[in-house]
Amino acid sequence: MADTLPDVSEPKKSGYRKIAITAIFLFCFLLLSMTAWFYYYVATPGPPSSAGEVIVDIPSGSSVRDIAGILAEAGVIREDIRFLVLAQLSGKAKKLQAGEFRIGTGMVPGEVLSSLASAKPVQHIITIPEGYNLKEIADMLGARGWIEPENFLSLARDSDFLGKLGLAGLDTVEGYLFPDTYYLTKNMIGSGEIISLMVKRFHEVWQSLVQDTGDNVDRDATITLASIVEKETGDPAERARIAGVFVNRLKLGMKLQSDPTVIYGVEGFAGAITKQQLRQKTPYNTYVVSGLPRGPICNPGEAAIRAVLFPEQSKYLYFVSKNDGTHVFSVNLRDHNKAVKKYQRKKKGKEGK
Numbered sequence: 001m002a003d004t005l006p007d008v009s010e011p012k013k014s015g016y017r018k019i020a021i022t023a024i025f026l027f028c029f030l031l032l033s034m035t036a037w038f039y040y041y042v043a044t045p046g047p048p049s050s051a052g053e054v055i056v057d058i059p060s061g062s063s064v065r066d067i068a069g070i071l072a073e074a075g076v077i078r079e080d081i082r083f084l085v086l087a088q089l090s091g092k093a094k095k096l097q098a099g100e101f102r103i104g105t106g107m108v109p110g111e112v113l114s115s116l117a118s119a120k121p122v123q124h125i126i127t128i129p130e131g132y133n134l135k136e137i138a139d140m141l142g143a144r145g146w147i148e149p150e151n152f153l154s155l156a157r158d159s160d161f162l163g164k165l166g167l168a169g170l171d172t173v174e175g176y177l178f179p180d181t182y183y184l185t186k187n188m189i190g191s192g193e194i195i196s197l198m199v200k201r202f203h204e205v206w207q208s209l210v211q212d213t214g215d216n217v218d219r220d221a222t223i224t225l226a227s228i229v230e231k232e233t234g235d236p237a238e239r240a241r242i243a244g245v246f247v248n249r250l251k252l253g254m255k256l257q258s259d260p261t262v263i264y265g266v267e268g269f270a271g272a273i274t275k276q277q278l279r280q281k282t283p284y285n286t287y288v289v290s291g292l293p294r295g296p297i298c299n300p301g302e303a304a305i306r307a308v309l310f311p312e313q314s315k316y317l318y319f320v321s322k323n324d325g326t327h328v329f330s331v332n333l334r335d336h337n338k339a340v341k342k343y344q345r346k347k348k349g350k351e352g353k
Helices: 009-043 064-073 081-090 109-118 134-143 149-155 159-164 191-210 219-232 236-252 259-265 275-279 302-309 333-352
Strands: 053-058 099-104 124-127 181-184 318-321 327-330
Touching: 053 064, 064 081, 064 109, 081 109, 099 109, 134 149, 149 191, 181 191, 191 302, 219 236, 219 259, 219 302, 236 302, 236 318, 236 327, 318 333, 327 333
Parallel strands: none
Antiparallel strands: 053 099, 124 181, 318 327
């Protein structure tokens, strides 16, 4: 009878089974460990901060990794590859925006992602005073880092750009940068966007004003005269009266003889107006040119525009400053000269003291 060979398959199968069980156990252990490692990060708030919130500036084109670095540097999250994984798994990676945002601190990473995905850009309040001219506005915005003044001034005189703004045929945007409070965001940085925003506001105000006139109004002439009225008085109660004086003079063919127009036409003006400057021929000097100057000399506010649209009816043809922000109005030159002598003497006396 032949000898039977020993069955070695059973021990082999048993060994394979043990290896498989061990591998599955190690895999499950590793999976559970990684899951715990991941969810520990997900459930752990970011670094504590007494500020409660910070402002982060995310440049355009930033990757999720870049954004994670920015948030970590700002103290919003702890920098970790798990943030990138969470962004992808949550579907928030494609919703993260560029811009300047206010983000709370001490939040868990998921809350940070949700907050950043839905955040509105930080708004910076910029108030343009009534009566500022184009250069003053450029200098103001440039000093705050919003624009490059030279680029701003160049674009403000670009005929193609002016045409797109509804200002075709004008030399410059002067007069149409409406003085108001604006809310700017970092992604708006650029002369074109800011000029467009201010001109858009002008068109809105203009339409609301002219709907009460009932007549066809010469917009550009109105704004030019309003800019003079704006510079002539700081007293709101006088605007319509001063507008009325200028309207009366224009009707009679008299020169407007407005000092602010002289100043605007003199490059680098400083100090008091001289007799030579009063005689200097510029397109803006209303002691020389008849009628209105070439264009606005500043950017008038709503009250000055309204004053020109609805001037006070009077017979006044002259006015002189009382040196307190108000004026004395006269119907004839004789009374005007008396007022000039009285208040100019008083002014010189004060300056002497």
